[in-house]
Amino acid sequence: MSAARVVWSGFVMNLKMVGTSSFFLLTSVVQPVIFATVAFYMFKSGGRSGTLLYAALGAGMMGVWSTTLFGCGGIIQWQRWQGTLELGVGAPPSMALVYFPFTLANAFTGMYALAATLVWGRVFFGVPLHLVHPWLFVLALPATVISLGLMGLLLASSFILYRYANAMSNLLEYPVWVASGLIFSTSLLPGWSRPISWCLPPYWGILAIRHAALGGEVWGPLGMVVALGIASLVLSVFTFGIFETRARARATLSLT
């Protein structure tokens, strides 16, 4: 079976699975709309209504990250519950290849979040949807989503070792929102946190998307998003191999 077929089949199957999950509907549509609403009111209260598109994009990206994160934590945990993790590990393709389309589908579902916050902002808060570089926006969005999916793959590999992968997902949701400066500039954060932000694809992703929408340099952040995505992919191939072997050796693969 070709790698492309594995990726396509896994992508379509997981897209169908998450499409019927009310939990994914919550993280990819309801939750971003809630955060967007809070952010809209906060910026309006501060007399900064001109930044509502900024807030809508940030809240949407928060949803993309949440969906990726919970999806990645869920991949391992749900497969454990369903008893299918061993089958995935035992299949001839490498584990990274088996689970790559799953993380990609999760991140793709996260795009609903961006659509939801933009539509919500437009309909209920009159957020203008004028994009300065529409074509670059169309390029930056899928690049960011794929990069986040690849980062999710890296996280999923480490979750093999944890019995409570879902709880680890909870832990990583807010810190990445904060460190990536999804709804505020990272210049507000302490200086020591800057290198952490630079290592996160959501940081460069929101910069690329924000600059494409509101004006600014897009290619630099876009290049960083792609580079970090490739780095995550390469690392995840190694980590999947290491963690999978360790989990098999300790007989903890399907531990729930």
Add this chain to the structure above:
Amino acid sequence: MKQSLRVFFVGGYISYRALFGFLSLWIFIPTLVLTPIFQILLFAYIGRAAGVRSDEFYVIGNAIQYASVPCLFAMTQTISEERFWQTLGPILISPARRMPIFLGRALPVIANGLFVAAFSLFVGGLILGVRLDGSEWARLLPVLLIAAFSCTGLGLITAGIGLRVRETAVLSNVFIGLLLIFSGANVAISSLPGWMATIARGLPLTHSIEAARDVAAGASLHAVRGLLGRELAIGIVYTVIGFALVRYFEWQSRRLATLERV
């Protein structure tokens, strides 16, 4: 009476330990200890970016609002999980009265909610430089306790619904999200449209968050007694509705033979 008290205290505690799935330290620490700190930081920084309100506003608002996570999830799980584990039937055919069976589970939930709010307030305040002295803490603790109680009342409602619907985690998350918007944790009630402010005044946490901010600003408990009274009344109303829902869905599920259908 003695039997009922035993069911209320001992039964409630055992049920809480058995059914609240967050009690493993691997879940408790990331979800109920660390995450609220980051929620506080997120909204404090958004507040700074938006140029609205002080850090203290967000530290107090979000610390109390995050108590809704243990209150809603724990209260719902400690009742609706009986259905998942197929133990609801044996409990309901026991001669024990329903009120101590179900309301006894609320006590540990309230204690957990109080701990989460107080810990988040302490650490969030420490990080963002919001200083509260001993006397302010002494006045804040009853406020946090009342907040945890009223939110547990809402949790009892989701628990009742949990006897009927399957996706209780989604339901709890939706309520938590609504509290994030409406409770005044991040947006002052005066900045919300009229209809939203009206809804906010009927929800748990709104009055306790306002009272906590007043207390942190130096007000005495006597000065905020009106707010605390309203919060307490809201908690009682939600608890009564929640208990009625538990009884109604219990009766419905017995009638329709769907008691333990998951």
